[in-house]
Amino acid sequence: MKVVILNGSPKGQNSISLQTALYFQKLHPTHDFQVLDVAQKIKFYEKKFDTIKDTLESADLLLFVYPVYTFLAPAQLHRFIELMKENKVSLENAFVSQITTSKHFYDSTAHAYIEENCYDFMGKYIPGFSGDMDDLVTKQGQVQAKDYFDKMLFDIEHNIYTLKPVLKQEVPAYRSILEAKEKTIAKNVVMISDYQEGDDSLKAMMDDFVATSKANIRVVYLKDLRIDGGCLGCLQCAISAKCVYKDKFDAFIQEEIGHCDAIVYAFTIKNHFANSYMKLFDDRQFCNGHRSVHKGKSVTYIVSGDLDSEKNLQTVIQARSEVGGLYLCGIVSDQHHPSQSILNVCQTLDYVLEKPIERPTMFYGVGGTKIFRDLVYVMQGFMQADHKFYKENGIYDFPQQNKLQLYKMIFLGNLLQIPAVQKKMKGQLSSYILAPYKKVLEEEEK
The missing domain is CATH 3.40.50.360 (Flavodoxin domain)
Incomplete structure (x- = not known):
């Protein structure tokens, strides 16, 4: 190549x-x-x-x-x-x-x-x-x-790539056309859907996705799930890691979702997000507090509607995946190329299920994690469950604690203020900075 x-x-x-x-x-x-x-x-x-x-x-x-x-x-x-x-x-x-x-x-x-x-x-x-x-x-x-x-x-x-967006157009209803694949991957995948009667295009995409993946996918319809009410913001879970509601939703999240290998969210765009029941589901996941308990899993989205014009929704999907430490396999939309998108994303999901991989988070994930890190550290006396999780998982990565690096940079900065050193180092600073990277390349060559 x-x-x-x-x-x-x-x-x-x-x-x-x-x-x-x-x-x-x-x-x-x-x-x-x-x-x-x-x-x-x-x-x-x-x-x-x-x-x-x-x-x-x-x-x-x-x-x-x-x-x-x-x-x-x-x-x-x-x-x-x-x-x-x-x-x-x-x-x-x-x-x-x-x-x-x-x-x-x-x-x-x-x-x-x-x-x-x-x-x-x-x-x-x-x-x-x-x-x-x-x-x-x-x-x-x-x-x-x-x-x-x-x-x-x-x-x-496998000729998998991100399909080019097209100009805004009326979204046609998708009809199932894909053939079912043999189930050869023994992994636990859960699909969460806000499907309601009449969302025929969403249902067709969900059916094709379930049929196309080589993993068995269990579908959970939110309309069948008991959720007694929305998050109250009482922060009781920050201390006990348990929700004050008695509907056992926290147990469902921690046991059913917590033990799965991959999550698929499926919804129809309504009022620039999904329906309010999907948001209810999202908010009640705060029973996990600020703890990224699903980190390392993969996530996929199946979205029916004019996704191309919903830039904020696209940002929300990317950001929540990164902050949660989830590997985003892709987004399937019925706006264009739905059958090809399903094939591509299913192949990616199957690949990740068989060979778990990491990708570094970008601005949304890094920035969001640092904000939560500082918040929990300051409020550790109250957010006890979060604080324990952050300590155990090394999330308190404050740069001020890296004393060796701090002192090295102070020493180097003072050294470079000396005219004789400046003259000697002229044109060599890049080589000094690259030295550890060159060492990595040399070791790999061996």
Whole structure:
């Protein structure tokens, strides 16, 4: 496979982001990797774009690799994308994805920007990888990077990619057309649905999804579930981890949902979300407090209605998945390509059930977790159940406690203020920063 890496870092080969792509090259030496320093050499490509067009269009996989700059990508990469459009580059024969490094501050908007541009080039987009600056030098970061590339190879092999949104249109009712698959995956999957009589399109998508997945899926209809009332905000569960209601909903959540391997939510859009009973279900899950007790599971959404125009709902789905530590397999919508979406998402769900994988969270997950972390720590005397969970799961990751790193940075900062040291280190700082990443690549090569 020919893999073309568009290095969007102004630092060129000294880019931390690039090291993750080079790590993939070490892992898969049989593939043909080619790195193009498009940001650093942007002035050259403005004059000589013809030297690169054939390379781009002949790629099997095109990877945008860049650091996040001010909510998006560096200006040099923006300019290169302009050049691609001015020169009418077509990626219809290529799969396209992206790799970023940042501190997760609005990496989500940067990824959305590249994804939208990939659709303009007709590329087959595969969701990208967003790592922290230091992830590659940690074991967990290396595992997550490997999981991302392995899953991408699976997607390419099975022709799975994110389908390009279409212009707003009347949503047609979906009819079941898919054939049932043999159930070969012994995992516990629960589908939660707010289906009501008349939601024929939603029901058809649910039926096809249940039939298409190789796992047995148990469907729970909210209309059949006893829920005596909405969350009262009494915070009794923050102390006892039990809800004041006697409808045993907390037991259902903690036992039935807590012990499953994957969750599927199915609903029809109403009033820019689902019906109020689905929100009732959501709110009552606060019996778990601020504890991400479902972390590590996978989640899928089946949505009937005009999802493309519901930008806030799309954000809610992504954010709640990230904050909860859930692997989002995808969203099935009847707005367009429903049968293909069901096939794609079911293959992803089956893959994740058989081979659990991790992906680093982006801005929504990182930011939300930090807010809850600080809240629970300050209120630990009251939020006792949350505090115990956060301590046991290492969520109290305050940077102030990393004294060694703190003192190293103070020492380095003071050292670099010395004129003689500045002169000696001129042009070498990037090499110093990259040293631990290079060590990872060397170890993988061995």
